Ligand SMILES: *[C@@H]1O[C@H](CO)[C@@H](O)[C@H](O)[C@H]1NC(C)=O
């Protein structure tokens with residue numbers, strides 16, 4: 283005890299800040315000096331589930347929630363107006379929302395710079411408006427099950443660098459209000475329900491932009507990204523009908539996951555036959571604007587749906603002059619129609635990763651694969667400078683083996699091929715023998731191994 287007590291106060295505070303509030307409070311019972319120090323713990327974690335041990339059914343017991351709230355009130359009272367760096371608040375229904383907002387205001391007044399709020403207090407709950415006018419907040423994490431009512435006038439978060447919004451309902455024009463109010467924002471991670479149909483994400487400072495919009499049922503009208511400083515971009519949403527402005531000039535790494543419904547896939551495949559004038563799919567061709575906007579990217583990952591959408595813009599596919607690594611996910615129900623033009627337009631590609639080889643065969647199936655025998659077979663591969671091919675989720679079928687052979691035959695610069703076997707992939711003797719033969723016949727280094 284004495285040895286510990288002789289530690290520098292600052293160090294003790296640091297140690298305390300790693301404990302949950304309850305542990306820290308128990309520890310502080312031990313010595314008066316510790317109790318005083320406890321008032322200066324710079325990082326608070328207030329988690330009702332740790333406090334309440336819900337696995338024991340304590341949450342429902344009378345008085346337990348009350349004692350959590352009293353305890354939190356006491357801790358904050360003990361800390362007075364000493365500065366605080368970080369608060370993590372995790373509360374669920376039953377905790378009084380008025381007190382929750384009082385705790386948030388308390389730390390805001392004390393100049394908190396990092397706030398992580400995991401609040402699940404039902405539909406009626408609203409965050410305190412003071413949250414949106416902080417001169418000290420640098421990191422803000424909000425996870426909430428319901429819509430956030432952010433029609434707060436005069437949002438101003440001049441220091442905010444990292445904003446994480448999870449499971450948050452977002453209203454019309456909120457990016458328009460929010461982003462100009464965060465002039466220092468570097469990271470925006472939003473995993474939420476975008477309701478608005480026309481979205482513009484505009485920020486000169488953003489470097490990491492990660493957007494998951496998972497609850498849409500209707501394709502959005504238009505999405506714009508005017509974010510020239512973004513280097514890392516992840517985008518998951520239904521395909522928009524238009525991408526009027528895409529400025530992602532400094533992009534280094536991107537993952538596109540545009541989502542199509544089965545119905546839309548069917549319509550796309552029937553497109554040449556009977557497309558109606560007012561068909562939304564006519565406008566999916568505008569996706570070339572998005573693709574063109576990301577053409578400076580060095581590392582690109584595409585989902586199988588995205589590849590299918592790209593079949594709409596084969597004629598307007600940009601040249602990806604900086605692209606070194608291309609990662610494509612395949613699915614048995616999605617086509618490779620855009621693969622040839624994509625490979626042709628990556629003149630400096632070094633590594634190609636194919637996560638799955640099996641794909642939907644169409645009568646227009648590209649010459650990247652050997653699904654359909656044709657005279658100009660392999661044409662798009664011959665001009666592709668790729669040196670390393672990684673094949674993941676290999677399922678050990680004869681079809682895949684013939685594709686492997688096709689790649690070995692037609693990629694002229696291929697030095698290394700790594701084939702990762704899918705878990706529980708059957709060991710077909712014929713497949714293994716073909717692979718062994720290829721390892722002997724080709725100068726390319728072919729390796730067959732278990733899933734990474
Ligand atoms: C979105 O923009 C389109 C035109 O680009 C317009 O027709 C439509 O009404 C807008 N929708 C909303 C909800 O503002």
Ligand SMILES: *[C@@H]1O[C@H](CO)[C@@H](O)[C@H](O)[C@H]1NC(C)=O
Nearest residue numbers: 486508509510528529530531
């Ligand atoms: C992207 O934004 C930068 C900075 O505002 C600007 O200089 C550049 O011209 C824009 N590019 C496009 C294609 O709009």
